[in-house]
Amino acid sequence: MQYLKVTEYERIPRTEQNRKLLSRIQGFDETWCGSGREPIFDWYDRRFVRARNYVGVIAVPGGSIEILPKIDKSDEPGKMRAQHNLLYMLSMTRKIVGEDRDLATIGTQKMPLLEQLIVLFAARTLSELKRGIDHTYVTQEENLRCLKGKLLLRQHAAMNALHRERLYCRYDDFISDTPINRILKAASRRLLFISKAASAQKKLREILFLLDEVTDLEVAEHHFADVHYNRNTERFQPLVNFSLLVLKGMSPTWTMGKENSFSLLFPMEQLFEEFIARYIHRYADQLGLSRECIHAQAIGRREWLLKRESDSCGSYRLKPDLIIESLPGKSCLILDTKWKHLLSDAEDAKNGVSQADIYQLYAYAHRYECPDNILLFPYVDGVSRKSYVIQGNYCNHRIRVEFVKLNRDLRTDGPAFRDEIGKVLKADKVA
Structure with missing residues (x-):
C-alpha cells in the first residue's frame, strides 16, 4: 500500500x-x-x-x-x-x-x-x-393472529371466513428503516x-x-x-x-x-472563499460586526452591472464574496478572496495582482458605492499591503490588497488569526 x-x-x-x-x-x-x-x-x-x-x-x-x-x-x-x-x-x-x-x-x-x-x-x-436512532411511523395492513391497531371489518370478513384465528388489522409501525x-x-x-x-x-x-x-x-x-x-x-x-x-x-x-x-x-479557491466568509460570520461579535449586516456571496444584495438599452433587463450579475454593511442597505466594505500565491515586492511592485482582479473590485466599488474594497490573498514572504484610490472626482473609494497568514495552526492559534482578520477589516490607511 x-x-x-x-x-x-x-x-x-x-x-x-x-x-x-x-x-x-x-x-x-x-x-x-x-x-x-x-x-x-x-x-x-x-x-x-x-x-x-x-x-x-x-x-x-x-x-x-x-x-x-x-x-x-x-x-x-x-x-x-x-x-x-x-x-x-x-x-x-x-x-x-x-x-x-x-x-x-x-x-x-x-x-x-x-x-x-x-x-x-x-x-x-x-x-x-x-x-x-431515527425512527418514523409507517402504516401497515396485515392479517395477524392478535388484534393490533384497528380491525378492518370488511377486509376481515372477506379474508378470514374460514380462519377465525386471524384478524385483518391496520396499525402504525415505528420503524428505523428511514x-x-x-x-x-x-x-x-x-x-x-x-x-x-x-x-x-x-x-x-x-x-x-x-x-x-x-x-x-x-x-x-x-x-x-x-x-x-x-x-x-x-x-x-x-x-x-x-x-x-x-x-x-x-x-x-x-x-x-x-x-x-x-x-x-x-x-481550493472555493474553500478559501467560503472559509473566510464563515469565519468572519462565526466570530462577528469579536470582530465588532453585526451578523445581520454580513452578506456572504452578496445574498440579498446582488446587483447587475449593466442594463440593456432595449428592454432595461440586467446584464452581468455582480456577486462579491462578502459584503459588510454599516447600516441595512448601505455597503461599507466589500471583500473578495483570491487563492493565489503572489510575488514578493522585490519581484513585482504589484505583487502579481492581475488587472482583472482590480477591475472586478472597481466594478464592485462603483456599483455598490462602497468606500472600502479589499482583495484578500494568503500571505507569502516579502509582500506588503497596498492601498489604491480610484481616480476621478465622482468618488473617493479605495481598493486595498491585504493578506492573512495561513502558515500557522488556525485552530490553536485562533486569537492571533482573528486579530489579523480584524486589522484587515478595520484598517484605515496602508502604504
Whole structure:
C-alpha cells in the first residue's frame, strides 16, 4: 500500500516506485474529467506529474494520494500544519463533521487525511445513533393472529371466513428503516471498505450493527431528496451531507461494484472563499460586526452591472464574496478572496495582482458605492499591503490588497488569526 502526500502544484517524480500508483491515479483522473470536471493533475511532462488546485484525497487500488493546500513549507512539519488547517477549514465550512474537540483529538494522531476524515465521521455518527436512532411511523395492513391497531371489518370478513384465528388489522409501525438511516448505512459500509485504520473500522462496524434492520441500499443522488429534517432529525444533517460527498466520491459510478477508487476533493479557491466568509460570520461579535449586516456571496444584495438599452433587463450579475454593511442597505466594505500565491515586492511592485482582479473590485466599488474594497490573498514572504484610490472626482473609494497568514495552526492559534482578520477589516490607511 503506497501513500503519497503532496501540496498544490507540487511535482511528483515519475520514478519506478511511483509508476504503478500514478498509472492508477491517471485512470481515475480521466474518469473524473469524463464527467465534465477540470483535471486534478497535469500529465504532460514525462518526468513529473504536477498537482493542480484541488485539495483532498484520492484512494485507488494499491495506494492513495493526499493533496494539501500550499500554505507552508513543503517539509514534514509544514505538511502536517497544512493537513490540520485543511481539516479546520473543512470543518468550519461544514463539509465534514467534527467540532474543535474532535479535531483536537485526532490532531495528536499521525494518520493519513482520509483516515482522519473517516474517524471523524464514524465517531460523530456513532455518538448520534447512541443518542437515538431515527425512527418514523409507517402504516401497515396485515392479517395477524392478535388484534393490533384497528380491525378492518370488511377486509376481515372477506379474508378470514374460514380462519377465525386471524384478524385483518391496520396499525402504525415505528420503524428505523428511514431514508436517513439508509444513507448513513450505505456511507458507513463504503467507508469500512476503504478504511485501513482499526479504530475507524471498529466504529463503522458498530454503526452497521446498530443499523442492522435498515435496508441495504445502493444510494443514488436522488435518494437525498427523500430526506426531510425536523427538530429531532436536524442533528443528522451534517452526517447526511458528508455521506453525499462520500457516495459521490465513489468511482466510476454510484454503484458498489468491484471498483474501489474513491475521492474527496475540493477546489481550493472555493474553500478559501467560503472559509473566510464563515469565519468572519462565526466570530462577528469579536470582530465588532453585526451578523445581520454580513452578506456572504452578496445574498440579498446582488446587483447587475449593466442594463440593456432595449428592454432595461440586467446584464452581468455582480456577486462579491462578502459584503459588510454599516447600516441595512448601505455597503461599507466589500471583500473578495483570491487563492493565489503572489510575488514578493522585490519581484513585482504589484505583487502579481492581475488587472482583472482590480477591475472586478472597481466594478464592485462603483456599483455598490462602497468606500472600502479589499482583495484578500494568503500571505507569502516579502509582500506588503497596498492601498489604491480610484481616480476621478465622482468618488473617493479605495481598493486595498491585504493578506492573512495561513502558515500557522488556525485552530490553536485562533486569537492571533482573528486579530489579523480584524486589522484587515478595520484598517484605515496602508502604504
